[in-house]
Amino acid sequence: MKDLITKLPKAELHLHIEGSLEPELMFSLAQKNTISLPYKTIEEVKQAYNFTSLQSFLDIYYAGANVLINESDFFDLTWAYLLRCHAQNICHTEIFFDPQTHTSRGIAFKTVIDGITKALQKGEQELGISSFLIMCFLRHLSEENAFETLKASLPFKDKIIGVGLDSSEVGHPPSKFQRLFVECKKVGYKIVAHAGEEGDSSYIWEAINLLQVERIDHGIRCDEDESLVKLLIEKQIPLTVCPLSNVKLRAVKNMQEHNILKLLRQGVLVTVNSDDPAYFGGYVNENYEAICDNLDLSKEELKTLASNSFKASFLSDERKKHFINQISQY
Ligand code: ADE
Ligand code: ZN
DSSP states (O other), rough: HHHHHHHHHHHEEEGGHHHHHOOHHHHHHHHHHTOOOOOOSSHHHHHHHOOOHHHHHHHHHHHHHHGGOOOHHHHHHHHHHHHHHHHTTTTEEEEEEEEEHHHHTTHHHHHHHHHHHHHHHHIIIIIIIEEEEEEEEETTTTTTHHHHHHHGGGGGGGGGOEEEEOOOTTOOOOOGGGGHHHHHHHHTOOEEEEESSSOOHHHHHHHHSOOOOSSSEEEEGGGGGGGHHHHHHHTTEEEOOOOHHHHHHHHHOGGGGHHHHHHHTTOOEEOOBBBBBHHHHHOHHHHHHHHHHHHHHHHHHHHHHHHHHTTTTSOOOHHHHHHHHHHHHH
C-alpha cells in the first residue's frame, strides 16, 4: 500500500501555506528577521504542538506566522512546501493563504502574494507542479475587515482562483459572511469554506445554502445528518478531509474512528489532504498512510481517493481526465 500511495499521482486541495512552516524554517526566519519566539529549541517547538482543540492550535499557528516578513520569506515557505509535493508525487495543489494574518502586522498584501506566486511559478516550471491560490478570510474577524481584504485582493485577482473561510469555527457561522461571499462571487472567485470541522452540521448547510460553496473543507460532521449526506452524494459536493489534523485537534477521537472510509463507501466525494502539515505530523502521503494503517481500505479505494483529488479540483476537465486516466492504469 505504501508503495502505491507514493507512486499514485495526487492533488492536494486543503493546505494552508502558513501551516507548512516547519520549525527549522521558523527558527531561521526568526533569527534573520530578529523576531523573538517563545521557544529556545526546535525540540521545544515540537513539544508545544500538543493540541487539545482547533483554538489551541490556531494560537500557536498565528504566533508562528509572525516570522514571515519579507517577500523572500513567503517564497522560501512556499518553495519548501513544493519540494515536499515533488517528493510525494503531488502533481497539483490548491493552496490557502490567510492575508489578514499578515496585513494586520503591517505586511503588504503584495509582499505576501508576490512571494507565494513566484515560488508557484518556479514550481510549475522546474517541478511540473500546477497550482492555484485560494485566499481565506479569517472568520473570527469582522465582516468589515473581510470586505477590506476582498478589496485589497482585487489588483491581484488574476493570481487568485477563489476564496475560502477559515480560523475559529464555532461562534462564527458562514451566515456571518453571506454578504461578503455574494460579492466574491460577483468578482468571479470560486468559493469554498471550512465547515463541519468543530462546528456541527448546520455550518455545512449554511456553507452550501448561504455561501454557495463548490467544496467543503473538512465537513466530517456531515454524518450527523442523513439528509445532508444524501445531498452531498447527490450533488457530488467534495469534502477536503484532513485525517491527521482531525485526530491532532481532537475533532475525531482516534484514526480508527475516522469516518472518511464510511463516507467514501456511501458515495461522498471525499479527498485526502494535509491541512497544516508542519503542525500535524505529515504531508499528504502520511495522511494516506494513516488511514490505510487504521482503516480497512482496499487498493481500489485508495485509487478512488487519488482520483477524487483531481475530480474535486479546479483543474480543466482535460487535465482531470489526464490524471484520472493515469491513476486507472495502476
Ligand atoms: N487555519 C489553518 N488550519 C485551520 C483549520 N484546520 N481549521 C480552521 N482554520 C485553520
Ligand atoms: Zn484547514
